[in-house]
Amino acid sequence: MTAAVWSLLGWVFFSLSLSRHQLDALGRALTPRQERLCRSVGAGLLALSLWPAIRRADIGVALVEWMATLSVAALLVTAVLTWRPRGLPHLVAGAVVLALVLTAAA
Amino acid sequence: MRPDGRAEGWRQAMAWLHTWSGLVLGWLLLAIFVTGSLAFFRHEINAWMRPELVQAGPSSAATLALAERRLRELAPDAPQWSIRLPDGREPGVQLAWREPAPGGGRPRFETRAMDPATGRLLDPRHTMGGDFFYRFHFELRSAEKSRWIVEGRWVVGLATLAMFVALLSGIVTHRRIFSDFFTFRPGKAGARSWLDAHNVTGVLVLPFYLLITFSGLMMFHTLYLPAGIAAAYGAGGKGYFEELSGQKPGSVQRQRGTTARPPGPMPALALPAILGQARAHWPAGRVERLTIEREQDGKVWVDVAAHEGDRVQYRAPSLRFEGVSGQFVQARDVDAPMARTYGVLYGLHMARFAGPGLRWALFGFGMLGSAMIATGLMLWVVKRRAEAGRRGAPPPGAGQRVVEAFNLAAIAGLPLAVAAYLLANRLLPVAWPDRADWEIRAFFLTWLACLFAASLRRDAWAWRLGFGVAALLWTAIPVVNAASTPSLSLWATASSGHWGIAAVDLSAIAAAAVFAACAWRVRTPARASYQASPAAPLGKPRVAAVAARGGA
Numbered sequence A: 001m002t003a004a005v006w007s008l009l010g011w012v013f014f015s016l017s018l019s020r021h022q023l024d025a026l027g028r029a030l031t032p033r034q035e036r037l038c039r040s041v042g043a044g045l046l047a048l049s050l051w052p053a054i055r056r057a058d059i060g061v062a063l064v065e066w067m068a069t070l071s072v073a074a075l076l077v078t079a080v081l082t083w084r085p086r087g088l089p090h091l092v093a094g095a096v097v098l099a100l101v102l103t104a105a106a
Numbered sequence B: 001m002r003p004d005g006r007a008e009g010w011r012q013a014m015a016w017l018h019t020w021s022g023l024v025l026g027w028l029l030l031a032i033f034v035t036g037s038l039a040f041f042r043h044e045i046n047a048w049m050r051p052e053l054v055q056a057g058p059s060s061a062a063t064l065a066l067a068e069r070r071l072r073e074l075a076p077d078a079p080q081w082s083i084r085l086p087d088g089r090e091p092g093v094q095l096a097w098r099e100p101a102p103g104g105g106r107p108r109f110e111t112r113a114m115d116p117a118t119g120r121l122l123d124p125r126h127t128m129g130g131d132f133f134y135r136f137h138f139e140l141r142s143a144e145k146s147r148w149i150v151e152g153r154w155v156v157g158l159a160t161l162a163m164f165v166a167l168l169s170g171i172v173t174h175r176r177i178f179s180d181f182f183t184f185r186p187g188k189a190g191a192r193s194w195l196d197a198h199n200v201t202g203v204l205v206l207p208f209y210l211l212i213t214f215s216g217l218m219m220f221h222t223l224y225l226p227a228g229i230a231a232a233y234g235a236g237g238k239g240y241f242e243e244l245s246g247q248k249p250g251s252v253q254r255q256r257g258t259t260a261r262p263p264g265p266m267p268a269l270a271l272p273a274i275l276g277q278a279r280a281h282w283p284a285g286r287v288e289r290l291t292i293e294r295e296q297d298g299k300v301w302v303d304v305a306a307h308e309g310d311r312v313q314y315r316a317p318s319l320r321f322e323g324v325s326g327q328f329v330q331a332r333d334v335d336a337p338m339a340r341t342y343g344v345l346y347g348l349h350m351a352r353f354a355g356p357g358l359r360w361a362l363f364g365f366g367m368l369g370s371a372m373i374a375t376g377l378m379l380w381v382v383k384r385r386a387e388a389g390r391r392g393a394p395p396p397g398a399g400q401r402v403v404e405a406f407n408l409a410a411i412a413g414l415p416l417a418v419a420a421y422l423l424a425n426r427l428l429p430v431a432w433p434d435r436a437d438w439e440i441r442a443f444f445l446t447w448l449a450c451l452f453a454a455s456l457r458r459d460a461w462a463w464r465l466g467f468g469v470a471a472l473l474w475t476a477i478p479v480v481n482a483a484s485t486p487s488l489s490l491w492a493t494a495s496s497g498h499w500g501i502a503a504v505d506l507s508a509i510a511a512a513a514v515f516a517a518c519a520w521r522v523r524t525p526a527r528a529s530y531q532a533s534p535a536a537p538l539g540k541p542r543v544a545a546v547a548a549r550g551g552a
Helices: A002-016 A020-027 A032-048 A050-054 A059-083 A086-103 B010-024 B024-040 B044-049 B051-055 B063-074 B131-139 B149-173 B191-203 B207-221 B226-231 B237-243 B271-281 B337-350 B357-393 B398-411 B415-426 B433-456 B462-482 B489-497 B499-521 B545-549
Strands: B082-083 B093-099 B108-114 B286-293 B298-305 B318-322 B326-334
Touching: A002 A059, A002 A086, A020 A086, A032 A050, A050 A059, A050 B024, A059 A086, A059 B207, A059 B337, A059 B357, B010 B024, B010 B149, B010 B357, B024 B044, B024 B131, B024 B149, B024 B357, B024 B415, B044 B051, B044 B131, B044 B415, B044 B499, B063 B082, B063 B093, B063 B191, B063 B271, B063 B326, B093 B237, B131 B149, B149 B191, B149 B207, B191 B207, B191 B357, B207 B337, B207 B357, B226 B237, B226 B318, B226 B415, B237 B337, B271 B298, B271 B318, B318 B337, B357 B398, B398 B415, B398 B433, B415 B433, B415 B462, B415 B499, B433 B462, B462 B499, B489 B499
Parallel strands: none
Antiparallel strands: B082 B093, B082 B286, B093 B108, B286 B298, B298 B318, B318 B326
């Protein structure tokens, strides 16, 4: 679950690195430097999401679950960008709170 | 192949490959994906289709003794017994024994279901249940006992290879794979929405598709590629199969296929003690099955196998005991590198390790894969109609008409047939001897009827009719269920905690809603006067106006 939220955040930042989505979600374009930063942050968060998944007994099952959370999170971000792009910042805020709570509780 | 004869680029060649490897076997692949996704929940569908088993009580410490006593009553002289203990998804005890066939043919297995609480034999209606989807998925099973098993596996193998080629060529062809990553624009005219849908369903779930396709292809490697095995292990490849199943060469051998019975009845066994030792050996795991084998000289071996869902790698480890004394003999597990690789691929595909959350996710990915194939098939038609519309070209040729008919029969007809199969389970009389085969025939006859109807009409009206009838049949499922087997109605199963069975009814309602939405969203040109807004309801992009205009 924690992994899901971190990967969700990761994908959000990835998506923001693409100019197509910046206008819809943020109402403005980002500079190339900001785009690169978004991409790195996104990749970092995706890698970070592996950690809560791996801390289980069977690494085989853990990797499958991690792959599944990556896909589910990406689909969720796509849905938000398609139908409620303005809601993306709210999604980020909610996800950050949830991620911190879950990580602290684990 | 460029029309002007010039050499084409690599991407264009891959696009051609992607189109044709996807199109030629696309309808079969759609069926394989849909039935495979259903097979993830085959135990739940089995439970829904065998209502008589819902009375099974909880298992207890006495269950194993009850099972042994029942087997002693049913088959005291049998050379092999098998007891499968209940788990979360299969609540009954499965008893099985080997009967030598009359006339010295291959021995066959008899199975019975037993109530774990009382030891009473349960007598479910004769049906293939969810196992039909499972077996259709990899061998195109068309009846309960079919002669075309190997042929079916070959066809599925060919289709899987085509799927793999289509996946890889699709990745290569997709030029803006990263910038298009999250792009989905429903409601655009022409092929754009369909292409977006095809890309999004394709790319975001790509790890799943690659894994499932490759592991599926590898599962029957002994059938497709026997030459390498023969070269390394000799003509019969016997040593290979032993390594695959974890038998060490020269270890205690099983006698297979003996037709003579060992003398006398099964001696008294120390099964509870054996189970206790096995549980101590695997403190965090579950025991799935005990297999009791008797040899000609009277010795009895008991193999206790761990639950296959306890790890990814197939096959589960097992412990061998002496049946009469209960003494531990050896622990068995696959250890040849080849067998472990195969075991991981097999285990990944079967996903027996998946808990409820992951299982629903995998089912969802399977449905998205079906959507990917369906949008791809629609894309082929929509693009050609768009081109024809622009150039004022002649009406669609025979090939395009065939593709349109097959699209309708596969995308709307297959879900219809699945609903018909489930309805047949409730509507056919319980006492009919052939009812299992007739349920399967209901599936195929419905599907064939859809194909026939699609050959007559393929326009927007036909699509709306197809989706509408599908929505109707799926709505009927919980209704017919409640009417014919009240103990399994949605209300009863939800309030008694049988969530697996309730999920089938709930999914039927959800499926009906999806197909109703699809029927609603199919638009003819006269009605297509609005632009889809971000607040438009979720659903498939509307069939392009051009597609409907060019309809038959």
